[in-house]
């Protein structure tokens with residue numbers, strides 16, 4: 001379920017206890033019925049769905065036992081297209097501050113805008129691939145035979161006069177002393193977690209964890225081992241199960257995107273078992289982001305918790321020009337945006353984050369990552385499924401242009417995190 005490592009010398013039984021307590025967490029999902037519009041043949045049913053939803057907003061919160069388990073064995077035995085409108089969440093603590101969108105930007109400096117500079121001084125890369133004791137086979141490009149290692153030597157340089165805070169691993173660990181930091185999301189956030197892991201060098205009482213939650217909301221794909229299911233079912237109105245895991249963290253770093261690129265089936269908490277609706281990935285993501293945002297707006301005290309959201313990083317796949325296979329250098333053209341730019345989704349994410357205001361700092365890594373067509377594993381990683389001769393003859397057909405080699409681009413994401421911690 002849950003992967004973690006810790007700099008603590010001895011395991012503390014208290015942690016287990018905390019998790020037990022965490023299970024008693026309250027159920028806090030609220031959709032505003034007013035924002036549903038009903039102009040469709042299925043309107044009655046969708047209306048019914050939402051009214052059952054509102055019944056969850058009840059002072060006597062249902063216990064976890066009342067809810068169906070959604071796991072990798074869950075199936076849909078009926079699927080209809082969803083026709084209800086996307087639902088909105090209601091601000092509680094945030095009202096009045098919704099308009100100041102605080103990307104983790106300072107007033108003067110936008111450290112997310114700049115360029116990649118080749119730096120083969122001894123300080124880059126920040127760590128070696130072999131320093132990573134639990135490295136993912138997906139990201140170990142050097143180990144899987146990548147001949148050109150320049151991809152490890154690029155430094156992110158924001159436009160002058162801005163600079164990234166000088167990287168200092170001791171300082172990073174000082175900031176994390178006595179704290180719990182948790183990455184929550186998909187394999188990209190896991191890559192960043194591996195980087196933090198690799199940088200571990202001192203005994204600070206800090207815990208850095210990763211929670212596999214590719215949709216942020218609950219889903220049947222939340223098992224980090226058996227996650228590749230043909231039918232992806234999410235529970236768009238609930239993060240409850242995940243909250244139990246993450247609510248004790250002092251610093252939370254979220255991401256979600258990759259898994260929304262195809263349709264998903266939704267199953268409301270309150271609906272009959274097996275009855276699903278299908279939505280486009282982008283719509284499902286919007287529901288999930290709103291549920292997540294609602295949890296934050298009602299539960300997070302920004303003086304006690306630091307929250308970050310890492311924006312999407314996308315597959316590099318410019319069509320006729322091939323893909324990331326064989327790419328050895330970043331794109332130099334400034335203000336390049338990947339051809340796969342999913343602008344509507346980016347705007348949706350911005351809207352949600354803007355409403356959360358200063359509660360969530362945004363790590364806007366989309367564009368700076370887009371430049372790094374050279375940073376993907378391509379064919380230099382472990383592939384779980386056997387590759388037949390035909391595919392082997394055409395490496396671009398199976399090159400991985402989604403993930404990122406470590407060390408590499410995720411180290412820079414980590415430096416950006418350090419900059420804002």
Ligand SMILES: *[C@@H]1O[C@H](CO)[C@@H](O)[C@H](O)[C@H]1NC(C)=O
Nearest residue numbers: 118119120121122123150153
């Ligand atoms: C650094 O890069 C420059 C230019 O590519 C090259 O001439 C030099 O030998 C490199 N130095 C090291 C230590 O790799």
Ligand SMILES: *[C@@H]1O[C@H](CO)[C@@H](O)[C@H](O)[C@H]1NC(C)=O
Nearest residue numbers: 166167168169170171172174
């Ligand atoms: C890194 O930070 C530590 C603690 O703040 C400081 O003592 C050390 O001099 C710093 N190292 C560098 C290279 O700046």
Ligand SMILES: *[C@@H]1O[C@H](CO)[C@@H](O)[C@H](O)[C@H]1NC(C)=O
Nearest residue numbers: 008177178179180205206207
């Ligand atoms: C370690 O950090 C935890 C908080 O995560 C704190 O409760 C505990 O007292 C710390 N232990 C030491 C030895 O500093």
Ligand SMILES: *[C@@H]1O[C@H](CO)[C@@H](O)[C@H](O)[C@H]1NC(C)=O
Nearest residue numbers: 074075076077078273274275
């Ligand atoms: C749908 O499937 C579930 C098992 O996933 C089963 O328990 C339930 O009775 C089925 N419902 C209908 C209406 O067939």
